[in-house]
Amino acid sequence: MTLLNPYRVRRKLNKYYTYIVFLLVIWILWYGDLFSFHWQKSLDPLDGVPRNVVGELIELRRQVKQLKTVLKNHRVPEKEYSDPFLTTIYVITPTYARPHQKAELTRLKSVFLHIPALHWILVEDAEGKTELVTRFLETSGLEYTHLHRATPPEWKLKDNDPSWHKPRGVLQRNAGIEWLRKTFASNKNAKGVVYFADDDNTYSIELFKEMRDTSTVSVWPVALVGGVMVERPHVSPTREPKGGHNVIGWLTGWRPERPFATDMAGFAVNLSLLLRRENAYFSLDSQRGLLESDFLAKVTTMAQLEPKAELCTKVYVWHTRTEKPNMKDEYRLQKMGKATNEGIEV
Secondary structure: OOOOOHHHHHHHHHHOHHHHHHHHHHHHHHHHHHHHHHHHHHHOOOOOOOHHHHHHHHHHHHHHHHHHHHHHHOOOOHHHHHOOOOOOEEEEEEEOOOOOHHHHHHHHHHHHOOOOOEEEEEEEOOOOOOHHHHHHHHOOOOEEEEEEOOOOHHHOOOOOOOOOOOOOOHHHHHHHHHHHHHHOOOOOOOOOEEEEOOOOOEEOHHHHHHHOOOOOEEEOOEEEEOOEEEEEEEEOOOOOOOOOOOEEEEEOOOOOOOOOOOOHHHEEEEHHHHHHOOOOOOOOOOOOOOHHHHHHHOOOOHHHEEEOHHHHOOOOEEOOOOOOOOOHHHHHHHHOOOOOOOOOOO
């Protein structure tokens, strides 16, 4: 057996050294990429996910990007739609059957769809849930709770009664409050804001931005109510020792001496505060015009009120009322068996 000559081996290695190094580099690069590919593949969160599911995820990402663009175009702050801990606004709305009910609810829905973290509690004044409102909510695209609570006949307004003759929506608002108490029975410190939005008012998006950080009871002006252009809290012109401005009175046309001379649309209540005030409900026994004042007296004091809307100098809600439609010809046609709304929901 011939032994290898170390000198000859060294000479051959020196001769082919460049080629050997080149091949080693190629080998490292090639197999390194393969290892890197397999390593990256193992970290892919979609690894092993069925192709149809991956397609749905890609489509959802596209829709999210599109929605962000729409929100940006409407100047909605990103923190309001990307913050998972955004305070929820619970809007309690009494409603009752009438020819323009769906039109009123549609107007509210059009605003609410622009408000992130909003839960609509819609309470019908009826013995049961109607099909019209049920279908409306199911297709609304909103997070909602559908309730019903009938008002006794003796407490209902007659056709010729003025709107102020008897308190309206009392039992329905209380039904919404009861739902909140049952829902958060084990968490009296639940985070949220409660607002009572009647279905015949006009609301701006800015209003809900103002109320979201309510810590006690927040207040603001309401336009076209009480026989004046605007009812509003009177706010102290200078800061109080604690650094804020206090509500020191009310600028209203009717009974400004009321403890809380505000409209139902003019305040919002912190959810945890409402839950702790166990007797905070609306009363059928409240005197004319004192329904809101009696309720707020159970919840807060003047000193605790939080003036919003740039210290109550901006109007974000209007106490509008839809004109009652003239149905004279409709009633005539119905007697002839020719109802215009036969087979169509209005």
